[in-house]
Amino acid sequence: MAVVDQTGEPALSSRRGLSRDTAVPRRTPLTWVRGGGLTTLLFLLPLLFAFGAFSWYPIVRSVLMSLQHTNLVQPATWVGFQNFEQVWHDPLFPVAVKNTAYFALLALLFGYPIPLVAAVLMSEVRKRRGIYSALAYLPVVIPPVVAVLLWKVAYDASPLGAFNTVLHWFGLGPYPWIQSQQWAMPSLVLESTWANAGATVIIYLAALTGVQTELYEAASVDGAGILQKVWHITLPQLRGVLLVTMILQIIGTAQVFLEPYLFTSGGPANATLTVLLMIFNYAFGNSLGGDYGAATALSLMLAGFLAVFSLIYLRATRSWSTR
Amino acid sequence: MSEPETGGLISPQEWEKPSIRWGIGGLQAFLLVALVVGGLGPILWLAKGAITPTIDTISHPLGLFPHGTAWSNLKEAWSTVHVGRYFWNTIVIAFGSWASQIVVATTGGFALSVLNPRYAKLINALLLTTLFVPAVVLLVPLYIEIVHPPLIHHSFIDSYWAVWLPAGASAFNVVLVKRFFDNLPREIFEAARIDGAGPFRLFWSIVLPMSKPILGVVSIFAVLASWKDFLWPLLVLTNPNEQPLSVRLPNIQAQTSLGVFLAAMFIACLVPIAGFLIFQRSFLRGGGLGGAIKG
Numbered sequence: 001m002a003v004v005d006q007t008g009e010p011a012l013s014s015r016r017g018l019s020r021d022t023a024v025p026r027r028t029p030l031t032w033v034r035g036g037g038l039t040t041l042l043f044l045l046p047l048l049f050a051f052g053a054f055s056w057y058p059i060v061r062s063v064l065m066s067l068q069h070t071n072l073v074q075p076a077t078w079v080g081f082q083n084f085e086q087v088w089h090d091p092l093f094p095v096a097v098k099n100t101a102y103f104a105l106l107a108l109l110f111g112y113p114i115p116l117v118a119a120v121l122m123s124e125v126r127k128r129r130g131i132y133s134a135l136a137y138l139p140v141v142i143p144p145v146v147a148v149l150l151w152k153v154a155y156d157a158s159p160l161g162a163f164n165t166v167l168h169w170f171g172l173g174p175y176p177w178i179q180s181q182q183w184a185m186p187s188l189v190l191e192s193t194w195a196n197a198g199a200t201v202i203i204y205l206a207a208l209t210g211v212q213t214e215l216y217e218a219a220s221v222d223g224a225g226i227l228q229k230v231w232h233i234t235l236p237q238l239r240g241v242l243l244v245t246m247i248l249q250i251i252g253t254a255q256v257f258l259e260p261y262l263f264t265s266g267g268p269a270n271a272t273l274t275v276l277l278m279i280f281n282y283a284f285g286n287s288l289g290g291d292y293g294a295a296t297a298l299s300l301m302l303a304g305f306l307a308v309f310s311l312i313y314l315r316a317t318r319s320w321s322t323r
Numbered sequence: 324m325s326e327p328e329t330g331g332l333i334s335p336q337e338w339e340k341p342s343i344r345w346g347i348g349g350l351q352a353f354l355l356v357a358l359v360v361g362g363l364g365p366i367l368w369l370a371k372g373a374i375t376p377t378i379d380t381i382s383h384p385l386g387l388f389p390h391g392t393a394w395s396n397l398k399e400a401w402s403t404v405h406v407g408r409y410f411w412n413t414i415v416i417a418f419g420s421w422a423s424q425i426v427v428a429t430t431g432g433f434a435l436s437v438l439n440p441r442y443a444k445l446i447n448a449l450l451l452t453t454l455f456v457p458a459v460v461l462l463v464p465l466y467i468e469i470v471h472p473p474l475i476h477h478s479f480i481d482s483y484w485a486v487w488l489p490a491g492a493s494a495f496n497v498v499l500v501k502r503f504f505d506n507l508p509r510e511i512f513e514a515a516r517i518d519g520a521g522p523f524r525l526f527w528s529i530v531l532p533m534s535k536p537i538l539g540v541v542s543i544f545a546v547l548a549s550w551k552d553f554l555w556p557l558l559v560l561t562n563p564n565e566q567p568l569s570v571r572l573p574n575i576q577a578q579t580s581l582g583v584f585l586a587a588m589f590i591a592c593l594v595p596i597a598g599f600l601i602f603q604r605s606f607l608r609g610g611g612l613g614g615a616i617k618g
Contacts, residue, residue: 036438036522037440039438039521039522039523040434040440040522041440042436043430043431043433043434043438043522043526044430044431044434044435044446045430046426046427046430046431046491047427047430047434047435047446047497048446050423050427050488050489050491050492051449051450051466051492051494053488053492054461054465054468054488054489054491054492055447055453055461055492055494056453057464057466057468058460058461058464058465059453059456059460059464061462061464061467061468062460062461062463065464065467070467072467072470072471080540089453102565102580107469109438118354118358120332121347121351121354122354123331123332124331124332124347124351125351126335129581130603131355132354132355132358133607134599134603134607135358135359135362135363136358136362136365137362137594137599137606137607138362138363138599139361139362139365140398141547141595141598141599141606142365142366142592142595142596143550143551143568143569143591143592143595144551144553144569145551145553145569145570145572145573145591146369146569146572146591146592147365149572149573149576149584149588150369150588152367153581153585154365154384156384156582160381160382160384161384162368162384165384165385166385194361195445198362202607211332213331216331216334217334220334220336220337225331226333226337226343226347229332230332233332234332240375247482249334251457255457255458257554258553258554260574276459279459279462279463282555283462283463283466284466284558290463292463292467295462295584296460296463296464298459299457299459299460299462299463302454302457302458302459303457303460307455
């Protein structure tokens with residue numbers, strides 16, 4: 001929305017804001033100051049400080065640290081790619097990668113279709129739809145630590161545990177839940193899905209309001225049933241949002257930390273050791289001093305993998321998402 | 324979510340059919356039951372557990388009504404287990420994080436959107452880049468920076484500044500606020516300038532009062548995120564007397580009985596849930612907004 005002044009040109013204010021020196025052809029430090037350059041910088045100061053100190057500098061620093069040996073006592077020494085090699089040859093590395101991939105895959109299987117089905121059903125609720133979305137969002141506002149610890153109580157492996165009691169009514173169990181190597185990871189994913197599904201539901205509900213209703217009417221005239229309309233209209237109209245939520249979910253679950261840390265500390269027998277838990281253990285797990293080089297190397301490897309994965313994903317789905 | 328039901332996925336004609344009416348209606352009723360059980364159930368269970376004697380919760384975890392109440396759980400959690408102090412710590416941390424996010428987002432958004440210097444593009448690009456860097460990359464170098472800050476040779480471990488200041492570096496907030504400022508009518512800025520208002524006056528008396536909706540959304544999510552945060556305060560606040568509730572809860576579990584522990588967790592949920600019930604609209608709109616920006 002460009003503001004047009006009498007001469008028919010877009011007003012300078014819409015492009016240059018309030019800098020008053022735009023008519024002056026030569027720019028010197030003095031004109032810069034007179035034009036409010038210092039004031040602008042003053043307004044930017046909090047942003048530059050916060051991001052410079054707590055975002056840009058640490059990002060650069062993490063690249064440097066991954067090539068160094070640091071223990072906070074002696075000066076850092078350059079070690080080339082030794083940290084990366086160390087992580088790569090760590091026997092726990094393939095375990096952590098496999099577990100993280102397993103978590104992400106299970107989270108996709110549990111957590112991807114449920115919010116979509118729920119949102120489509122909710123968007124067709126005719127009375128008091130707000131109650132549905134409020135209930136769905138409620139777990140999202142509960143502090144994650146409370147959620148995990150509460151589920152940990154419910155996952156009690158004894159027959160008196162909350163979940164085992166319910167399953168007992170149906171003649172099942174008792175199950176060991178987070179105490180068994182086999183069931184620990186699915187148990188973590190179940191809690192994580194419960195905690196996060198509501199946020200996805202809200203995103204889908206917002207996207208569903210953008211579906212053109214004329215398409216539904218046209219399809220109805222052509223004799224399409226409800227499932228056909230969902231398949232041929234709703235899903236194609238949502239595909240952009242669906243693709244984005246999928247990659248965001250994968251990026252999020254690849255960085256899962258709280259669940260394995262609080263539920264199982266990576267156990268039993270490393271069955272829930274994730275990449276982030278491994279980074280945490282490298283840096284903070286040893287009370288004698290952290291291996292910060294290995295920790296930053298592994299976090300950069302994860303970030304690099306996610307960047308490459310996202311690029312391939314976007315490239316592969318581009319034709320499909322914009323068609 | 325408020326538009327009239329003229330014709331969505333299911334047309335009025337289709338709603339007339341009994342099979343669809345009952346089929347879809349049945350599915351929706353089932354969904355409602357599932358949401359009540361899954362969404363509200365755990366909170367109600369927590370509330371019940373908070374006032375139930377520990378023995379009763381252990382022996383009848385799913386009993387609908389407690390056999391006798393134990394209000395003492397709440398009292399014991401609040402004073403003996405020091406939940407009161409941790410609760411206060413959580414509020415102090417949330418307030419400081421909120422303030423730092425609001426200051427950075429409003430001044431930065433104002434400079435980039437309204438004052439718009441030549442180098443704004445560069446800063447914008449740098450901001451957007453940080454959105455694509457996973458948070459884990461920052462964890463270790465940020466921690467080292469807090470322990471050994473450059474220039475200042477004084478560790479910020481156990482200082483609330485270590486939590487407050489990094490919270491301000493939220494690119495998401497700046498982008499959100501900047502976009503809102505971008506859409507404010509420029510004519511008003513022009514008029515104010517002609518009337519002699521400088522940038523400070525413009526910021527304080529015109530832009531900020533016009534931006535209450537977006538500041539509300541940013542504030543809500545800032546407080547909620549701070550209330551939920553666990554790993555960062557765990558790393559930089561090592562003194563238990565300074566730690567927020569979320570960091571203390573795992574230790575509280577080891578120290579006390581189940582009933583008192585459930586009471587402590589219930590107290591930890593009160594503020595977020597009350598906030599959600601009061602500002603429901605902003606929460607749900609902000610949730611959709613997050614998706615739109617991330618997309």
